[in-house]
Amino acid sequence: MIGRSGALRIGIAGIAIESSTFSPHRTTLDDFRVTRGDELLARYAFLAPGAPLTQGVEWVPLLHAVAVPGGPVTEETYEQLAGEIFELLGTAGPLDGVFVDFHGAMSVLGRTDIEAEFVAGIREVVGPEVLLSASMDLHGNVSRSLADTLDLITCYRKAPHTDAWETRERAARNLVTRLRSGGRRPHKAWVQVPVLLPGEKTSTRIEPARGIYALVDEVEAMDGVLDAAIWVGYAWADEPRCQAAVVVTGDDEQVVAAQAKRLADAYWDARDEFEFVAPTGSLAECVERAIASSARPFFISDSGDNPTAGGAGDTSYTLDLLLRMPAITELTTIYAAIVDPEVTATAVGAGVGATVSVKLGGKIDSGPCGPVPLTAEVVAIDPAGAAVVLGVGGLRVIVTARRKPYHLESDFTELGLSPRDADLVVVKIGYLEPELYAMAADWLLALTPGGVNQDLLRLGHHRIERPMFPFDPDLADPDLTPEVL
Known part of the structure; x- marks a missing residue:
């Protein structure tokens, strides 16, 4: 669908926070910086007037909320933020796509997979034809439900996250490119890897993460591939979705499946090699x-x-x-x-x-x-x-x-x-x-x-999926065959 002006119309929304379920802190609305309208649009330098991604595209800024990482978000806070986003989506007029800008490791009291629930809420409002593209932190979690609901998904490739804005631009660019070529949904090869490590052991400054994430660029450059991503997962939440994950997106089903397995195998095979980034x-x-x-x-x-x-x-x-x-x-x-x-x-x-x-x-x-x-x-x-x-x-x-x-x-x-x-x-x-x-x-x-x-074994995880490394150091090699969604 094309807006009345002949331009593509793409909404922008998101709720971004990393939440430790082991922290006694509770995150409320006061902890979030909320932007709407023109202030939200100004957040993205790559959407400045005249920028390539604005040619033939009307970007519709709705609401974005971001907070310093903390403890779980209260249910009331989430409902207020998400509810306003859903309401704004419902009154925004016809949309071709939605750019979802979030972190991927938010926890809400009483919920277990809140990002999947959030994008499902977006999907319910905008309908099945609108493309959804998400930008995430590599310390986010990607459940099957989240990967299935989104049409496009990508994450940072650097830790520290020097490529955060580059990643958001990539998510927006992939969405625009897809819509301009007819809006056909790509294949997504998704697989979780039963490894949960703190970010301080997976910095891309050092091996093995540096080499593994270099493979991501290599895979993305292949014919038939649109995007490739590896998520380390978020180690300080106790939820079933918390583990590493790989998604490779593209039009060649066999290629994306094979390359997703390649990336997942590389991460699994290196599990014993990850060390802290400093003494x-x-x-x-x-x-x-x-x-x-x-x-x-x-x-x-x-x-x-x-x-x-x-x-x-x-x-x-x-x-x-x-x-x-x-x-x-x-x-x-x-x-x-x-x-x-x-x-x-x-x-x-x-x-x-x-x-x-x-x-x-x-x-x-x-x-x-x-x-x-x-x-x-x-x-x-x-x-x-x-x-x-x-x-x-x-x-x-x-x-x-x-x-x-x-x-x-x-x-x-x-x-x-x-x-x-x-x-x-x-x-x-x-x-x-x-x-x-x-x-x-x-x-x-x-x-x-x-x-x-940093000593995960002391924290008391009891809701993560087991077996999982390093909680079960001797577990057998898992089946890392990706599911094509």
Whole structure:
């Protein structure tokens, strides 16, 4: 179908978050940044006026919601966001396609495969003839139901995700290309691989993930193939869909099936070869090695409470240990960050230069360590009052009113902190994002407790499909024959 203007009409919608079911945090509407209309359209540089993908296409921006990863989304929040999207789709007029921009690892309380449910809701509104194309994170989950409902599906090929916007553009381009050629649905060869690994073991910076994901580009270039994708899956949710998956899309049924099996076999065969992207150790071991090292700045990832993987962001285990190590306060040390709106407000009220006595962190996720008593100087306050810096000797602790990742140098310098000049920088993160990675003279991945603990066997998964590696290390080779949908 073509719109009255003669142009293709394509809707844009999505709900994007990564949700740890092991985190006590609950994600509500306040955690989402919601964009609609022109503001949503402006989100995509590749849809700027005059761009190739706008030629002969009317893009219809509906609603997109994105949140920092966290705990499960409340049912009320999901129903409100999804309900508005479905309502907007119903009043948008005739559509030829819908570009679905989501993460793929959202969990909603009481649901088990929410992305599949979400796209099924879209399909119910727009009908069977409209093509649906989704862009996903490679840490998403792809059930059979999700793969079957979507017509086109792709995901990132880099971790860290330096190709996120490239992937969204690819999903949009594949949709437009398909519609311009008549809208014929391609074959999709789908197979799940019974492996569930944390992202910190599957970074494409190193082998074997680097080589496996290089195969994706090779497969996509083949005649008869439109797209190829491998999903690592999301390790910190306890749902049946959580495992690796492969989808190869194209017009040659035999080719897509054969290449999907090739990619699935490559991932399975490498399962024992995946290692952490950096040397690891307990937090105490990592700090001791950092202190002894001459490399500066030395970075340590506080991985168990990484907010960009779903951690609550307020686990105080690391802060407690740092305060118990005298050498830390004698060095120039930055710790980013702990979310605590109450302490942030207290510091803002006291003002820069004041001394405050507070109990910091451990109020959402109190399992590893409860609130830590702290007497500190208020060193800095950001203009919006949303973040403060508390100082104890040479230790600088960033405290935020809302959960926030610290991935960019500017995140620090806006608070008057210079990570390049620090001896030690401890960040709630997994693998270092590109700017931090380039800045670090050396770094270690601390295996700390929290809602995204890297030791998956300790978390207590009981709803994932078994057998699965590494939970069942001796399982026999599975049947990885793809199903063509």
